[in-house]
Amino acid sequence: MAPGNVTTELIERHRETLGKALEAIRTRDYWTPYPEHPKAYGEQAPAAGRAAFDALLNRHFELGQPGDGGPVGAEVSPYGIDLGITYPRPDPDALLAAMEAALPAWRDAGPEARAAVCLEVLARINARSMEFAHAVMHTTGQAFTMAFQAGGPHAQDRGLEAVAYAYAEQTRTPAQADWTKPQGKRDPLAMTKTFTAVPRGIALVIGCNTFPTWNGFPGLFASLATGNPVLVKPHPRAVLPLALTVAVAREVLGEAGLDPNLVCLAAEDAGEGLAMSLATRPEIRIIDYTGSSAFGDWLEDNARQAQVYTEKSGVNTVVVDSTDDYRGMLNNLAFSLSLYSGQMCTTPQNLLVPRGGIDTDAGHRTFDEVVADLTTAVGKLLGDDARANALLGAIVNPDVLARLERADELGEVALASRTVAHPEFPDATVRTPALVKLDAGKPDDHAAFLAECFGPVAFAVAVDSTAHALELLRRTVKEKGAMTVGAYTTSPQVEADVERVCLDTCASLSLNLTGGVYVNQTAAFSDFHGTGGNPAANIALSDGAFVANRFRTVEVRRHR
Amino acid sequence: MAPGNVTTELIERHRETLGKALEAIRTRDYWTPYPEHPKAYGEQAPAAGRAAFDALLNRHFELGQPGDGGPVGAEVSPYGIDLGITYPRPDPDALLAAMEAALPAWRDAGPEARAAVCLEVLARINARSMEFAHAVMHTTGQAFTMAFQAGGPHAQDRGLEAVAYAYAEQTRTPAQADWTKPQGKRDPLAMTKTFTAVPRGIALVIGCNTFPTWNGFPGLFASLATGNPVLVKPHPRAVLPLALTVAVAREVLGEAGLDPNLVCLAAEDAGEGLAMSLATRPEIRIIDYTGSSAFGDWLEDNARQAQVYTEKSGVNTVVVDSTDDYRGMLNNLAFSLSLYSGQMCTTPQNLLVPRGGIDTDAGHRTFDEVVADLTTAVGKLLGDDARANALLGAIVNPDVLARLERADELGEVALASRTVAHPEFPDATVRTPALVKLDAGKPDDHAAFLAECFGPVAFAVAVDSTAHALELLRRTVKEKGAMTVGAYTTSPQVEADVERVCLDTCASLSLNLTGGVYVNQTAAFSDFHGTGGNPAANIALSDGAFVANRFRTVEVRRHR
Known part of the structure; x- marks a missing residue:
């Protein structure tokens, strides 16, 4: 199915950035399209970002998702203020049905259109980095500058990195190939083959309290870019940064003529155990999780119908x-x-x-x-x-x-x-x-x-x-x-x-780190975050293994 | 660690073949370095292959593995002859210890040397295709021509394909990279980073009765090429083709100054249940299995310490x-x-x-x-x-x-x-x-x-x-x-x-297959065998997902 006009325009708009990201993951030199210096965002940005954040407080965060079961949410900032924001309470049956219905058109859009949509989502999130910074600050407790950098451009970097890996992986095999096998004196065997990246199904992202965007974006964008609808279940104490993310994604999808329900939010109050009940639903085929080893191990042991990607505890x-x-x-x-x-x-x-x-x-x-x-x-x-x-x-x-x-x-x-x-x-x-x-x-x-x-x-x-x-x-x-x-x-x-x-x-x-590089910081496109080879995590952010099994390839062959 | 002279020579010898394989998996046009026409192997080949096979019958198949616990094996050909071959009975403790000891040098040899060693193993197996054909014929019941083609060159193709994917995956990230981050008026941050492919651990290949080489080679070579020692547990009715494979691998490894125990055989008699006891050992970190859904599901449920790659039953x-x-x-x-x-x-x-x-x-x-x-x-x-x-x-x-x-x-x-x-x-x-x-x-x-x-x-x-x-x-x-x-x-x-x-x-x-291409045959480098996305298999032969998680990448960074 051919992508629509809007998608074609998005592909053009983001082609260069995607190309540079693909080059960066090969060379692993420093690169980013998202400046980490607040000044790069203009003089008006800090005030505008603060105003945008303030406008979110003490009201209901509307997403237009199906099956809204009333308000949920009770975030209190580590800085002592009550955010007073509520979110739609998810109706899993309604959400998952809508997400499954949205899948085929997203699959048919193909890897290039999907990457372009993801990059547009990231670009719009980037433009709102100041607003995200306040949201991250008041849910994680990060100081403003760190919330801006780690929760903004650095998280966006990790999202883009995942998109680049996903795109590269899906396009390693050509969409179509001719195969011609000589048969001696007889005519050669001649076949045409098509190869389509087919998503696993619905992906669940289980967010963490400390780095909702930085740790959430890789799985979210890796799954979305490989064709999977993504259900985002944020930590009850850090909903806002991911709710903003979901809202931006839904906006971009809708404008591109795609189904906004490809990205949905499943907020909950503390202690509801929503992650457990969602994680074991048959519709959920991929799970990305950052958090305690106890729950990560539980997911690995119990969500057997899904590919489970975990970053858990460790001792550094x-x-x-x-x-x-x-x-x-x-x-x-x-x-x-x-x-x-x-x-x-x-x-x-x-x-x-x-x-x-x-x-x-x-x-x-x-x-x-x-x-x-x-x-x-x-x-x-x-x-x-x-x-x-x-x-x-x-x-x-x-x-x-x-x-x-x-x-x-x-x-x-x-x-x-x-x-x-x-x-x-x-x-x-x-x-x-x-x-x-x-x-x-x-x-x-x-x-x-x-x-x-x-x-x-x-x-x-x-x-x-x-x-x-x-x-x-x-x-x-x-x-x-x-x-x-x-x-x-x-x-x-x-x-x-x-x-x-x-x-x-x-x-x-x-x-021997003695200067301005710290053991606890990694740079996307160059440093891997974790190895996936010791008990602290079964994945690294990001590499081929992080994306390769989020989709499968369906081949159709016929005589030419 | 620099590869030895023999390995350097092997790298040169097989560089062109590896390059062509890498190109073939990108274009997916017809290609093979292993001719499927028996005539390509020379006039003497059929008789020599038959004689080599006959010489294997009614004797002990010596491998020089540690911990030989006496003879095991009772293969009877579907063509009605008793092969009369025995194999070393494995002592898992001795084998696994020797294999773990062999791992570091193989890891340090690097992806290029590993690919070259694998290609040399495949080249020597290819040269013995007639002998393998008899071994496959008299364990699987395949007719001679099919045993020659599917058990020989086509299986070798699938092995080489896995090596190509493994090499590509390990070299997507450079072995070393410089990272330079501008710091405005200050000196840039400058780091040197090394990236090393680190194997999971010991890989277990559980062979099947019908296609011991065709279904066994992909996992064997994917694991070996990514640095993992490989323990081959053949089907009790189809030991010989994989015993020959292990023998060739051990020969090449030894000649290259590497530890032959990187590839070992674990033969058993029917009903011993060796696959179950091996599969759940903590040393086993990867399992490749072809066979019934019942045992495939058992492996997935019980060998939780390992990456489990299964091809199971299906209904076509x-x-x-x-x-x-x-x-x-x-x-x-x-x-x-x-x-x-x-x-x-x-x-x-x-x-x-x-x-x-x-x-x-x-x-x-x-x-x-x-x-x-x-x-x-x-x-x-x-x-x-x-x-x-x-x-x-x-x-x-x-x-x-x-x-x-x-x-x-x-x-x-x-x-x-x-x-x-x-x-x-x-x-x-x-x-x-x-x-x-x-x-x-x-x-x-x-x-x-x-x-x-x-x-x-x-x-x-x-x-x-x-x-x-x-x-x-x-x-x-x-x-x-x-x-x-x-x-x-x-x-x-x-x-x-x-x-x-x-x-x-x-x-x-x-x-609409109406000519010389059949639904039950796939061509390596072009067709994927299975998708890995429905209950018949969790893998496809071969793609990025088949190799990407058999190793992890360890990064070391330091100031430049």
Whole structure:
């Protein structure tokens, strides 16, 4: 079926961007079409974005979906304000039926039209990045600049990256091919073959509290670009960013003459368990999930009718062996521990430091000195409340706060958390990270550092030696998984050894980060987020495996 | 780690073939490096192949694997001869430990060296195609020419295709990349990143009785080329072709300075249940399986620690609506039903013919006339015993024979099976196919045609109309799965309708085959075997999805 005029125009409009994205995932050099500098969005953008966000508050968010069962939603910002927004309560039977009905035309539109529609959705989201920033800030607790960047352009990058992989995968096989097999003196066998990418069915995206767009966009756009209708089930505390996303997608689809019900929202209140009941419905054929290992494992075990893509918990390690830039290392680590109060799946948790200390350009530093110097670096970084607020953001939910408040039960607190007052939002829950000393030589300490302690609690773990650190790293990744591994060393041998452990356990490694790149940040089109090969996740964002099984290819052959 | 000299030489030797394979999977035109004409192998080849096969009989097949627990094996040819070959009885603990120890060096060899080693294995297997033909013939019952082609060059094609996909997938991301992010007036952020394909772990290939090489090679070579050691667990009745394969692989690996234990054999006697105990071992991270849905489903449900790739049972349909080449249609169908006595997962089972008959270039033909004409065509095709033997081969095992012998319990036998004498092997079990008439209007008949009846039994099913046929096709594929769908029609509308059903149910379609291409045959590099999107299989041979998740990518980044 030929795409309509609007779709043809969209294909032209986004052809260059798609081409550049396809090139970027091949070269893996830095590239983005979505500027991360707020200034790039114009002088009016901040005020307009704020006004657009304010206009969303204290009202019903209308989406025009079938089967609206009345209002649902009760988001309260980690900055202390009640958003007062309600969303349509989903009627799964009505939604899923409408989404299934929308599938064939979307399948028939083909990979190019689908990519163009996805890129138009992303372009419109990009234009509203300031509005999204407020939505992300007031659902996740991210500070505004981070909410803008990570929740805006960086999330859009990850969405576009998924679209590029999806497009590349669907077009590896030509839409049509001639096959001519010689038969000696007889006429050759001549066939014409068509190859059509056929979607799995309805895809379910289960959003998370901390990165609704950044972690939600890859699965959403990978599924949509491969022809699957997408049902978005946001976290009850972070509905707005994904509701805005769904609204933009529905708007673009409708304008292109396609069925808006290809993208629907399924909001719920906390404790309703909607993800469980949706995930096991036969109509759901793909699930993307970011969150706890407990529910991720449940999905993998129970949603057997679906392809299940999960990013779960992990325990991230930094091996500290030696450094020729002690100051740079301390500052880099201090930043990594502080950013978004450690509420990233990529934040380092266990800093493994030899009990006998380490060699540095500032001389040999004992374990206690390294810990003290790091607490000083964190203290200095967060000493100014304005800068602290800009880096830390707010604590996303009471569970994280409770873990922080019980950090002193785990070991000796080397750096205590402090409460930071927020100038604009007096009820914001802002805390600096705590650093707790543990000793790998004490069996009692193992339970603490071998479990994920998500949030602003890190452990400085004394180890016998770097070899011991690597042994512990190996065990931690193998048993608990890891989204990131960091290491500091001046020794080529140690560097090779830690690389080997990361290859053996399938973990991503950042070596000797001392400048403006942090272990907890990855750049789309260049860095993979996770590996999909250890217990922390069964996918990487994004690679061929992330998209290849979201569709299948149907061949039709006939004589030519 | 740099590849050794031997490996470097292999890379050069096979570079052109790999390049052509990569091009073929993009263009999907006809291509093969492995001639299917026996004559291409030289005048001496048949006798040499026969002698090589004879030399294997009545002795122990030595592989030099660790932990040899004494002889196992009791293959009896469907042509009635006892092969008298024994194989090393595997000690799983010893084998798996040796295979895990072999993994790191194979991972470090890199995608190019791995592809070259795989292509050398395939080249040596190709050179021994005549020997393999006898091994395939006397384990599967395929007639010699088919055993040569399908078990030889065509299987090698599928192996090479998998290697090409694996190589392409691993090299989509460069081994190393520079990343430079501008920072305004400051120095840019500059990182060097390495990307390493890391295998899942040990892969298990569970072979089938009917196509040990054709169905075994894709998974074997896909896993090996992506860095995974491969343990081959052949069907107890079809060990020899895969034992030869393992021996060749071990020979090539050893010569290249790599560990032969990267490929091991785990033979068993019937009823030992070795596949079950191996499949759930924690060391096994990938499983490729071809066989019954019952065991395929069991693997999917129980081998949760592994990626499980299955090709299972299905019910293949041909919709007969109309034709402008009645003779061509009948001959084509007769051939498809007869080839290898219908013992192919791609053989048509249900021929859906409107009760009121069909329009043809030979006039309107009633249902009974179509059935009678088809039985005549089969009778003519197989009337000569020499040609019958060359087409039919032998019945692979007693279960298939038992189903054939009970075919008359299912409905009115329109074409009875007959026993064909084999000139060389008097104890061969050779049978022509049976065609049974059923009626979709009779609820009692549904159980017969809605279940797989693997082997030389096909059903001519009377339906109300072509629309009824399409409804039945949709239901059959959705509920039972299908490796193939065929259709005959002169109506563009019916053609569009059947295409739509195949897109909706994710089934491959062959339209109006009346010449030398048959619905049950697919050509590597051009046709996908299966779709992976209906219950008959969760994979297609081969596509990106077949290889993409057999490895993961580990990134290491550092300042530049």
